[in-house]
Amino acid sequence: MNLRELSQILGLSTTTVSRALNGYPEVSELTRARVAKAASDYGYAPNNYARRLATGRTHSIGLVIPLAEHQMINPVFADFLAGAGEVYSAAGYDSVLSIVPEVDEVASYRAMASERKVDGLLVSAPRVNDPRLEILADLGLPFIFHGRTGDADEGYSWIDINNRRAFRRATELLIHMGHRRIVLINGQEALAFAARRRLGYEEALIEAGLPIDPDLMRQDEMTEPFGYEEARKFLEREAPPTAFLTSSILSAYGVLRAVREAGLQLGREVSIITHDDDLSFLPNSGDVPLFTATRSSVRAAGKRAAQMLIDLIKSPGLPPRTELWEVDLTIGRSTGPVPNR
Structure with a gap:
């Protein structure tokens, strides 16, 4: 089934159906839900290349993983990616992972932007006063940090715990x-x-x-x-x-x-x-x-970071978005009063 056939079944224009499937804000939630149900019922899957031509978007999110960085061997990072992936998949986005030597990290970000491979970037493991911030701000792509760098008031989007x-x-x-x-x-x-x-x-x-x-x-x-x-x-x-x-x-x-x-x-x-x-x-x-x-x-943080980035992609005029989460302190069996020695 193609987009035209789905539009005829719904009695809507191809433009409306396309916009509903791609999450444009001007389409009502009722129409969006109706289109999504019909697409599921009739087994319609949009052609990514055609969708890119129609919207000017790749529907892909970029993530650069330097080989020398700790997240490659840190299973916590896998849970974060799993949470983000759930949101990407539900919203019709793919993940583009670039695994490169550490010295090529910045070049990989620039290539993703210049070659229009992705619509936005998810950036992890910020350093203290991270030099990537200024570079990313010049690429012209929405991006969000998982964590904060510097004083976190420099006009960029992030999600972090306190x-x-x-x-x-x-x-x-x-x-x-x-x-x-x-x-x-x-x-x-x-x-x-x-x-x-x-x-x-x-x-x-x-x-x-x-x-x-x-x-x-x-x-x-x-x-x-x-x-x-x-x-x-x-x-x-x-x-x-x-x-x-x-x-x-x-x-x-x-x-x-x-x-x-x-x-x-x-x-x-x-x-x-x-x-x-x-x-x-x-x-x-x-x-x-x-x-x-x-x-x-960390899985919930991955989900939220992905949704915040998708919102920035869909609405380019949005100001930077930031969220600071407080954590719970849960008492377990591993603590007690200091012993008398």
Whole structure:
């Protein structure tokens, strides 16, 4: 079935049907729903090339993945992409992934724009004062960051969680329980989210009158082995820490392994709070979760980021859109009062 035949069945012009299928705002929701149902009932699928000629759009979203970047081995990133992909598919958009060496990342963005391969760009893992921001702003394509760079008031679109407040609250909880030697197992602090988490941790220490000790902070790839190795070294000290704050549930499982190998009781002799992205493949769930955690759904963030970008594509005159999500602090079995040693 082609577009003309579908239009005749509906008694509408081909222009109206095309606009309804492509999400133009001037088509009423009633008409859009009617057209979508008929397209489904009669098995109509638009020809992408014809659709591009008619609308001037590719109906594709670009994402550049540098080979040296952490998201290639970080399963959290896969959950984010899965959420975004659900929205793209439902809206009739494809994803165009460009996997390139790190040195070619900027060139790949420019190629996508100059060759009109995509209608918009989803950008992940912003650095502190990310140099990509200025480059992306000059490409003439809508884009949205998953995360924030700089002061986040430079006129670009982003969606983020309040990392600074989340880690301040988590550290305050441990301090309230009597912990004073609290280790931060962080992500790579060249990335904006990890830098903000460290700031929140330090703010809580300062507010409580506790010293900021760089020797109690570690940063690296957020993996289980990283959490394990660092925690093992800390627990072998003459004056070991009584609590750990980790930036990933993967790192938290590494810390947990070290705690158990040391013959210590979780929540009684050593406490752990982690950031938990509410991962579909590694849930921290149950009536009483294993880990006390600052929680957010990275899959939900992917869905929302995709929808925000599609809105920017459909309505080019929209001002930059930003959303800052607060996180939940969920109490689990991994925390308790500081032990008497």
